[in-house]
Amino acid sequence: MTPDLKVVIAGVEFSNPLMTASGCCGYGEELSEIFPLSKLGGLVTKSITLHPRLGHPTPRTAETSCGMLNAIGLANVGVDKFIAEKIPFLARQKTKIIVNVAGSTIKEYVEVCARLNDCEPIDMVELNISCPNVDEGGMEFGADPKMTEKSIRAVKKVFQRPLIAKLSPNVTSIVEIAQAAEQGGADVLSLINSLVGTAIDIDTWQPRLTNNKGGLTGPAIKPIALAMVDAVYSHCKLPIIGIGGIASAADVVEFMLCGATAVEIGTALFIQPDIPVKIAKDLKTYLKDKKLTSITNLIGKVRKYK
């Protein structure tokens, strides 16, 4: 019997636990040139904002040890163009569609999500709360439990399908933020977004990113992400989507053992764009070797030392 990779999150069924991470596959068109998107459990779009954004000037990416820094600056086509030009393609794909939403005020999040609510092909929205709140002096929504709860509650009023809160790791206690998201009515938690970091060119003495700092992603952040998933799983009831440095089936297994129901793959797509196909295959082999019939048997089963 071939092991079952199917997972269910907030009532939505995914053919496997593998999704793309926001900002790492645009709106899906390019990746579909590499492999059929039906091989993915789900696809998470680049963050969508109310108005189009060009993002920061280049250089806005830099290579680091086992990872990268980016300060793309939420470049995206804006919600109207997204719905008009990108949704028709996404609607034809046999995979679950999750739209990531960013904003700089609660009003903006609400407005974007209200429009997405009328858009039938969208299965879920993922709220990127690692954004500066202009109404609160630029402090990140996701850095403060109250702002987290408030923004999620506001969006829940206008978006009727499952809502994922994507948590920032750049906080004192991610558990506290996770609980605030739960309180606000989030259906799912995804973690982690990128870690603040920078790199300097020692010839010019300038940062390697025009934004002076950026977000660290890739294999370098996996141990941190894993520990955060583990901590949140122990303190929250919501299903978790694990994110951070995933590049192999072994990585996926680790995240699921720590409590993730599914995962998102980001930076690894840049190095090996067809990696989700290989991971799905390797996961089946792993489950067979372990004599498991369903991948859900892994969720939260880490055997911790007493």
Next chain:
Amino acid sequence: MTKIISEDIFIVKKRNLKNDYYSLVLKPFSKIENCQPGQFVHLRIPSASIFFRRAFSLADTNAEKGTIEIIFKVFGRGTRILSSFRKSDYLNVLGPLGVPFKLPDKKEKVLIAAGGIGLPPLLYLVAEMVKKGYNPETIEFFYGGKTAADIIERNRIKKMKVNFHPVTEDGSFGEKGLITTPMEEMILENKAEKMKIYSCGPEGMLKAVNELGLKYGIEGQISLEAPMPCGIGLCLGCVVPLVKGGHARVCCDGPVFDIGEVVL
């Protein structure tokens, strides 16, 4: 069937072109039929210290043999490691990527403007044109470098029977100076003729070539470079501003752009 593949292929020939320039011929590349001049491949360099792939223009392809060629100069960590690879080693190649050059009309005079390691895609372009029956005598091949050491593959260029115009900044080989000077002279001498420019090279040179095209109303294309984390349009790290506004991704909306299209 997808147009792009990532696969491990073998180095079947390695040439040291001296002064830190190398040529690698790899096979069997299963998307060889899709390859066109101006496109590039993204190579994974298997080393713990190299995270991103590195982009290399196709310098030639051979459909019968299933081979692709890249030519590179040792520049930094990645290309240093790449230069230590040998025949029979394999590399993971992602490609073919990017938008190719648009071929000119057969009646047009063609001005090739290659600068330094911008040579490879233009070698492929000219080889393809010659193969397709373009008259090599209508192709003016300007090729600039800092010194004589930077003018590689001279015999290969001469064998294509194009009009070869080497230029070096120090005058150690060919004319002394920058290629835009003899190019401008050529343009002025042939004002009546319809021409096309094709260029790849350092940013300063591309800027000058772009301006030359705009000044004399000559159409053409330039091939750009940018840091490319993914090479296939996923990350938005490689963008350039467009004259009409907005951004284009160098990896998949380019690397070949029309003269006058991008803000340089």
